[in-house]
Amino acid sequence: MPPATRRDPSAARARVTLSDVARYVGVSVSVVSRELNGDPALRARPETRRRIHAAAKTLGYAPNHAARSLRLSRAFAIGVIVPELTNAIYDGLIRGIDDAADALGYQVLMGRTERIEPGADFLHRLVGEGRVDGFLVQRKDETDFHDFAHLIEAAAPIVLINSRGSRRGSVVLDDAAGARAAAEHLLDLGHRDIALIGGDIHSYTGRARERGFVEAINAAGMRRRSAWILHSGYSPEAGRLAVHELCAAGGRRPTGVVVANMNAAMGALLGAREIGLRVPEQLSVVAIHDAWIADYAWPPLTTVRMPQYQLAYEAMRLLHLRLAGERPQDVTITEPAPLLVRRESTAPPPKRLARGRAPSGESGDAAPGGAIGGGTPGS
Amino acid sequence: MPPATRRDPSAARARVTLSDVARYVGVSVSVVSRELNGDPALRARPETRRRIHAAAKTLGYAPNHAARSLRLSRAFAIGVIVPELTNAIYDGLIRGIDDAADALGYQVLMGRTERIEPGADFLHRLVGEGRVDGFLVQRKDETDFHDFAHLIEAAAPIVLINSRGSRRGSVVLDDAAGARAAAEHLLDLGHRDIALIGGDIHSYTGRARERGFVEAINAAGMRRRSAWILHSGYSPEAGRLAVHELCAAGGRRPTGVVVANMNAAMGALLGAREIGLRVPEQLSVVAIHDAWIADYAWPPLTTVRMPQYQLAYEAMRLLHLRLAGERPQDVTITEPAPLLVRRESTAPPPKRLARGRAPSGESGDAAPGGAIGGGTPGS
DNA sequence: CTGTTAGCGCTTTCAA
DNA sequence: TTGAAAGCGCTAACAG
Numbered sequence: 001m002p003p004a005t006r007r008d009p010s011a012a013r014a015r016v017t018l019s020d021v022a023r024y025v026g027v028s029v030s031v032v033s034r035e036l037n038g039d040p041a042l043r044a045r046p047e048t049r050r051r052i053h054a055a056a057k058t059l060g061y062a063p064n065h066a067a068r069s070l071r072l073s074r075a076f077a078i079g080v081i082v083p084e085l086t087n088a089i090y091d092g093l094i095r096g097i098d099d100a101a102d103a104l105g106y107q108v109l110m111g112r113t114e115r116i117e118p119g120a121d122f123l124h125r126l127v128g129e130g131r132v133d134g135f136l137v138q139r140k141d142e143t144d145f146h147d148f149a150h151l152i153e154a155a156a157p158i159v160l161i162n163s164r165g166s167r168r169g170s171v172v173l174d175d176a177a178g179a180r181a182a183a184e185h186l187l188d189l190g191h192r193d194i195a196l197i198g199g200d201i202h203s204y205t206g207r208a209r210e211r212g213f214v215e216a217i218n219a220a221g222m223r224r225r226s227a228w229i230l231h232s233g234y235s236p237e238a239g240r241l242a243v244h245e246l247c248a249a250g251g252r253r254p255t256g257v258v259v260a261n262m263n264a265a266m267g268a269l270l271g272a273r274e275i276g277l278r279v280p281e282q283l284s285v286v287a288i289h290d291a292w293i294a295d296y297a298w299p300p301l302t303t304v305r306m307p308q309y310q311l312a313y314e315a316m317r318l319l320h321l322r323l324a325g326e327r328p329q330d331v332t333i334t335e336p337a338p339l340l341v342r343r344e345s346t347a348p349p350p351k352r353l354a355r356g357r358a359p360s361g362e363s364g365d366a367a368p369g370g371a372i373g374g375g376t377p378g379s
Numbered sequence: 380m381p382p383a384t385r386r387d388p389s390a391a392r393a394r395v396t397l398s399d400v401a402r403y404v405g406v407s408v409s410v411v412s413r414e415l416n417g418d419p420a421l422r423a424r425p426e427t428r429r430r431i432h433a434a435a436k437t438l439g440y441a442p443n444h445a446a447r448s449l450r451l452s453r454a455f456a457i458g459v460i461v462p463e464l465t466n467a468i469y470d471g472l473i474r475g476i477d478d479a480a481d482a483l484g485y486q487v488l489m490g491r492t493e494r495i496e497p498g499a500d501f502l503h504r505l506v507g508e509g510r511v512d513g514f515l516v517q518r519k520d521e522t523d524f525h526d527f528a529h530l531i532e533a534a535a536p537i538v539l540i541n542s543r544g545s546r547r548g549s550v551v552l553d554d555a556a557g558a559r560a561a562a563e564h565l566l567d568l569g570h571r572d573i574a575l576i577g578g579d580i581h582s583y584t585g586r587a588r589e590r591g592f593v594e595a596i597n598a599a600g601m602r603r604r605s606a607w608i609l610h611s612g613y614s615p616e617a618g619r620l621a622v623h624e625l626c627a628a629g630g631r632r633p634t635g636v637v638v639a640n641m642n643a644a645m646g647a648l649l650g651a652r653e654i655g656l657r658v659p660e661q662l663s664v665v666a667i668h669d670a671w672i673a674d675y676a677w678p679p680l681t682t683v684r685m686p687q688y689q690l691a692y693e694a695m696r697l698l699h700l701r702l703a704g705e706r707p708q709d710v711t712i713t714e715p716a717p718l719l720v721r722r723e724s725t726a727p728p729p730k731r732l733a734r735g736r737a738p739s740g741e742s743g744d745a746a747p748g749g750a751i752g753g754g755t756p757g758s
Numbered sequence: 759c760t761g762t763t764a765g766c767g768c769t770t771t772c773a774a
Numbered sequence: 775t776t777g778a779a780a781g782c783g784c785t786a787a788c789a790g
Contacts, residue, residue, distance in 0.1 A: 015452075015509075017783060028761045033785060043759055062507030066454070067783035069445035070766050073394075085473055085489075091465040102501075107510060110464075110489045122481075128441030130394075131486060236675055266675040273677065296615055296645040298652065298677035396767060407777045412769060422775055446767035449782050 016061045024055045032056075036063070069130070077107040078319060079123075079132040083140040085110055088291035089262055090138075093161070096312025097136060104320045106133075127155040134319050136312075139163050139203075159319040159328075161311065163204040169328030171315045173306050175205050175288075178338040179212030182258040182286045182304045185340050187220045190348045191256035191284060195228035197242040197268060198260045206231060209260045209288060228254055232264065239267030240274070247275050247283070255349035256284035262291055265301055269345070280347035290341055300343035307336050395440045403434045411435075415442075448509070456486040457698060458502075458511040462519040464489055467670035468641055469517075472540070475691025476515060483699050485512075506534040513698050515691075518542050518582075538698040538707075540690065542583040548707030550694040552685050554584050554667075557717040558591030561637040561665045561683045564719050566599045569727045570635035570663060574607035576621040576647060577639045585610060588639045588667060607633055611643065618646030619653070626654050626662070634728035635663035641670055644680055648724070659726035669720055679722035686715050 022029040027048060034042040035052045044052075055061075069075055080097055082090055094110075101108045109132060111122065126132050134157040160170035179196075186194050196213045199206030210229060230245065232238040239259055247253045259265035265287030269279060277283045279299055287294070290305035311333045322328055401408040406427060413421040414431045434440075448454055459476055461469055473489075480487045488511060490501065505511050513536040539549035558575075565573050575592045578585030589608060609624065611617040618638055626632045638644035644666030648658060656662045658678055666673070669684035690712045701707055 015783090018785095019783080029784080030762080030786075031760060037785085039786090045759070048759085060507070062504065064449070064783050065508040065510045066445045066448035067766090068785080070443070070449050070768090070782090071784045071786090073766075075445070084470075085464055086467055086470040088465055088467070091463075094464055107488055107505075109486055125441065126486075128439070129444040131444050236671070266672075269677070270675050292615070293645075293672065296649050296676075298648070394767090397769095398767080408768080409770075409778080410776060416769085418770095424775070427775085443767050446782090447769080449766090449784090450768045450770090452782075 015064070016059045017064065018061070021052065021055050021059055021061050024059060025051050027052070073130070074323075075131050075133050076105060077109055077132045078316070079109045079111055079126055079135045081111050081135060081137040083138065087263070088293050089289055090308075091291060092308030093138070093312045096309040097316050100313040100316030100320075104316065106316070106320070124155060132156065133323050134158060136161055136315050136319055157319065157322045157328075159315050159322065161315050164330060167328060169318055169322055170330045171311055171318060172204060172208070172330075172332055173308070173311055174332060174334045174338065175208035175306075176212030176215065177334070178288045178304045178306050179209035179258060179260065180216045181338045181340055182288055183213050183216035184220075185286055185302070185304075185342075185346065186256040186258065186284055187216065189256070189284065189346060191254075192222060192349070193225075193228075193252065193254045193256070195225075195246050195254035195257045196230065196260065197239055197246075197257055197264060198229060198231050200233055201231040206260065213258055234261035234264050236263050236267030236270070239264030240271035241267075243268045243271030243277075243283075244275065247272070247277060254283070256286070256346070259285060259287045262287045262289035262294065262301070262303060265303075266293070266297060269297055269299075269301070280345050282350060284346040284349070286340075286346050288338075290339075294341070294343060297345070299345045302343045302346040303341045305339040305341050307333055307338075310335070394443070395438045396443065397440070400431065400434050400438055400440050403438060404430050406431070415440075452509070453702075454510050454512050455484060456488060456511045457695070458488045458490055458505055458514045460490050460514060460516040462517065466642070467672050468668055469687075470670060471687030472517070472691045475688040476695050479692040479695030479699075483695065485695070485699070503534060511535065512702050513537060515540055515694050515698055536698065536701045536707075538694050538701065540694050543709060546707060548697055548701055549709045550690055550697060551583060551587070551709075551711050552687070552690055553711060553713045553717065554587035554685075555591030555594065556713070557667045557683045557685050558588040558637060558639065559595045560717045560719055561667055562592050562595035563599075564665055564681070564683075564721075564725065565635040565637065565663055566595065568635070568663065568725060570633075571601060571728070572604075572607075572631065572633045572635070574604075574625050574633035574636045575609065575639065576618055576625075576636055576643060577608060577610050579612055580610040585639065592637055613640035613643050615642050615646030615649070618643030619650035620646075622647045622650030622656075622662075623654065626651070626656060633662070635665070635725070638664060638666045641666045641668035641673065641680070641682060644682075645672070645676060648676055648678075648680070659724050661729055663725040663728070665719075665725050667717075669718075673720070673722060676724070678724045681722045681725040682720045684718040684720050686712055686717075689714070 018029045018032055022032045025032065025048070031042070031044060031048070032052050035044060035049055036056060065076070078101065080094075082093065084090070085094070098108060109126070123135075136159050138161040158168060160168055162172055164170050164172060183194060194217065196210060198210050198213070201207065201210075213229070228246065230242050232242040239261075242264070243257070246257065257268065259268050265285055268285055272279050272283055272285070279285055286302045286304065288304050288306065289308075290303040294301040294303050314331060314333060318329060318331065397408045397411055401411045404411065404427070410421070410423060410427070411431050414423060414428055415435060444455070457480065459473075461472065463469070464473070477487060488505070502514075515538050517540040537547060539547055541551055543549050543551060562573060573596065575589060577589050577592070580586065580589075589610075592608070607625065609621050611621040618640075621643070622636070625636065636647065638647050644664055647664055651658050651662055651664070658664055663681075665681045665683065667683050667685065668687075669682040673680040673682050693710060693712060697708060697710065
């Protein structure tokens with residue numbers, strides 16, 4: 001043994017290992033290991049158990065992750081792929097995943113979709129090196145999903161968030177209900193000329209939200225104008241252009257618009273300003289999704305809050321189940337129900353444009369009976 | 380050996396190990412290991428080297444991370460702690476860290492500040508279990524930093540982002556220059572009554588930005604009113620209240636305000652609307668930091684773009700160096716210089732309030748000579 | 759009730 | 775030029 005190997009350049013925290021604890025207690029490592037892992041097959045006397053836990057605590061024992069991982073061939077970590085991390089829209093999503101992962105003992109690696117697109121080395125490395133056990137992925141609508149998903153699926157179990165994919169496992173929200181709530185809000189205010197600035201027609205959420213929108217319109221006994229259903233996508237820029245498209249031509253224009261996404265709605269507000277349309281006096285805007293930024297939009301944006309947190313929590317739970325060997329499931333989160341948060345971007349339609357029968361509820365700016373309570377934004 | 384252990388419930392991807400490669404090539408594992416790791420002490424014939432790389436590629440070899448980590452006592456992962464992930468303001472930061480980490484071979488675990496506050500079990504577990512080698516932390520101004528940092532420091536090397544801490548290692552921006560650029564923009568427009576909605580007085584950025592602001596005011600030969608320097612903090616709500624405070628009283632009010640943070644500036648715009656002040660006609664607002672959301676504010680927000688990406692990249696590099704045994708450094712990122720991005724929230728002050736000499740540059744809404752180029756927001 | 763031991767895949771020292 | 779072997783810390787099968 002070389003003399004004086006004390007010269008450890010880095011902080012040299014002494015790592016406490018299982019055998020340290022075992023020696024301290026005076027038992028073997030296996031007993032300690034099994035006790036600390038709660039092995040039900042272990043039959044030890046209560047006194048021993050107590051001393052083991054006490055020793056672990058006093059010595060500050062923490063199981064070495066690498067060793068555990070090597071031994072069990074599990075990383076106890078999952079990868080999360082979302083289009084962009086730093087978007088207020090994903091706040092609930094990230095928190096839900098984070099909390100669930102913590103509760104289930106996983107670490108979370110966040111990745112941007114763009115990382116995985118080019119050659120997908122990133123993903124393969126992650127699973128190839130055994131760094132993650134599986135993935136939670138929210139697809140970006142524009143990407144060609146088949147390349148992408150099969151790539152991942154080949155490597156590790158995944159659970160899809162906000163989209164359905166055969167035989168994988170997925171969690172979605174009741175997007176139709178969300179869109180319905182948004183449309184009904186406008187109908188209750190007396191609007192009859194309502195447009196949808198929707199998502200990609202190929203995406204699950206895009207289709208579900210369109211369906212909900214159409215259901216509400218039909219239930220109110222109105223004909224929808226197909227020109228007023230747009231499949232714009234979820235970016236601010238898309239929302240901005242959509243408003244131009246809807247309101248530019250000289251003809252009849254909608255008095256209210258449901259925007260399928262909050263970011264797109266921010267763009268829609270800008271588009272309206274560019275055209276010179278006042279919101280909500282001339283155009284009401286209601287968006288699906290809620291986030292703090294809605295309070296600081298101009299005007300503050302009326303939204304439908306969706307249970308993103310619960311969605312994410314459930315997704316993590318499903319992935320955990322899959323990793324434990326269970327079969328993939330496709331679930332839909334319906335609780336809590338979509339909640340309308342009234343702010344200032346919606347109002348009754350302008351008088352001069354109102355035709356036909358009066359609005360079903362009382363007019364004015366009091367919330368109609370059908371609308372769900374007015375929002376404290378913070379939740 | 381038990382018969383037929385083929386019944387592997389999960390996908391059962393066959394893991395390719397070093398010894399698989401070695402066997403395939405016909406050499407021993409140590410040669411393969413050293414060749415693949417580029418050990419300069421290895422003296423192997425070129426032919427062997429070639430065959431090793433070829434075999435690794437055809438077999439799809441990926442080094443097992445857990446084993447490597449166990450052997451080397453390094454996690455090859457770092458933890459990132461920011462106040463909130465899902466804030467557009469941290470976009471550059473996250474991307475910079477992510478890119479640098481990727482380039483240097485680290486994985487990134489993201490954590491929210493709130494996770495580490497209560498009992499800090501989270502952090503201790505992370506390092507105690509050897510899951511991360513170190514941390515990059517952007518403190519939340521409000522937290523009591525000493526508890527927090529010592530806690531972390533005790534456990535693992537950290538590099539502070541956007542704050543200075545003795546003997547740790549840190550990276551900051553030239554915040555004074557950013558604030559100076561913002562103030563000079565207002566001065567160039569002809570403003571003489573300028574306020575600062577600043578950050579926490581105890582924070583590095585709060586102080587540096589105040590210093591830059593004061594320097595610009597002094598250099599222009601004006602007396603600053605101390606009532607017009609607020610230490611409000613960086614939240615939207617703080618910005619909103621600050622505007623109320625500055626403009627509520629009947630007395631003289633500023634015609635322009637520098638807001639030390641983009642989120643706070645969103646709040647400031649709201650505050651101005653609540654009071655009935657038109658931006659920029661009656662009040663000009665310029666914020667430090669830039670993000671896509673500035674384009675969708677009303678009016679679109681004039682900002683000073685700071686090199687956050689570079690900051691973050693350098694922080695990761697510094698942490699890497701520390702982990703390699705080098706001494707902590709404190710660095711300041713000055714390149715690229717803060718860049719004024721002109722949008723629509725700033726304009727010359729209202730005529731009726733302008734007193735004293737005329738603005739130094741030409742008036743009107745053309746950019747004065749001193750201002751740096753007008754912005755393409757996307758970068 | 760508890761201890762011994764093999765081995766997860768890798769790096770690295772030492773020997774040939 | 776290359777190989778053998780130890781050992782990182784842990785779990786689990788098996789043996790008392």
